[in-house]
Amino acid sequence: MKILADSRTFQKLDHYSIYAEGKNFPSSVSMSNVSLNVINGIIDSISPKPLFDKVSIFENAHIIPRFTNAHTHLEASDLRKPISCRNGSLPEWIAGLLAYRQSDAYNPESAIATGAKELYETGTSGIGDVVLPTFFFNEHANVLQNIQKIAHNLPAGTKTRWFLELIAVNDTVAKTRLDEAKRFLDAAFQCVEYGKKFTVGLSPHAPYTVSPELLEGTIQLSRTYRVPITMHLAETEEELQLLQTHSGPFCEMMKRFDVNWNLMLLGKRPMDYLTALADCEHAIIAHGNYLNDAEIRFLAKRRDNMSVAFCPVPHKFFKHQRYPLRQMLDLGVRVTLGTDSRASWSQFPNTSPVTNPLSMLETVNVLHHDYPEISINEILETATYHGNTALGFTEVSSANCFDTFLPGNTADFLVIRTN
């Protein structure tokens, strides 16, 4: 798949028409053999023939909404090389990430702006970004000022949902994190750019870093403030091992915290977490690589308030088993797509090339190459409409992506060739 044109390249024109001439394929997300007519950056109409003199015609092409990246960590966007780990070991990789965060090279404020710009320039408008409390709760300024500073640097034309990452392995820390989360939400809602450039959510990190008190408190905040949650869940086999037997590499990793796993874990399976998360405003399960059949069916039944974010490039980087994508889509799970961060990618043999791990186009091409059983339309839905819906940028009730192209909306599109 290739991008032939991007609405941002037409920004300076006051009137223009885009005509995509292409084979129709059953699609809920793309348009072809029609003209999109735009006045001052706003969609005027869709017509069978171009309305304006300034017209760009693209052959063998389709018009789609710009992409939505439903799961990323832009704090690591200054990294030009991934963090290495042997045999795709996530605990080893996390140790490398923590070391990077302590290094002089780590500058999350500039990295978030760099990453958002890279996303925008490679065709992505919607962003679900996990952010750390340390960005906002530091000694230099108050939380509202810190939010404003980071929001100010986001590129115009992007919509970001910041999920505040929450980690606590005991009650005392859980209470502090929940107080911070409340202050973060209160401050964000006061910010003048709230709803324009950014919105917010919460991210209890993962079963091995989130105590039951923290998870319960986060779900309550999600309901009170009506904000979504994202949580890393069923990401690795080692996580399943931890849940089942309270042993394995995650126990080793958490040794210095002296965690009582009997009190820390909600149950034996990811289902115990899914059941708890089903009560929140909306939950995006980051990865869900090892969900079983019952868990996938559970998500499918709740597609209006639960989604998964599949990240095909990190999935290969960590050498996971094949993603149950066909099964999820067949059962009706709302699958969104993400890139994760610049810390977990590489060039892979025998697949579509990856040169920029934040490019959703490259992510889509890796997915298309590795999962030929998934139709182009399904891939485009995951990369646009479902991400938008899960992040709350589109109403759950809208039946398809065409709401993006209603007259009066901002012209925010890509022209693509699918072969």
Ligand SMILES: [Zn+2]
């Ligand atoms: Zn992640």
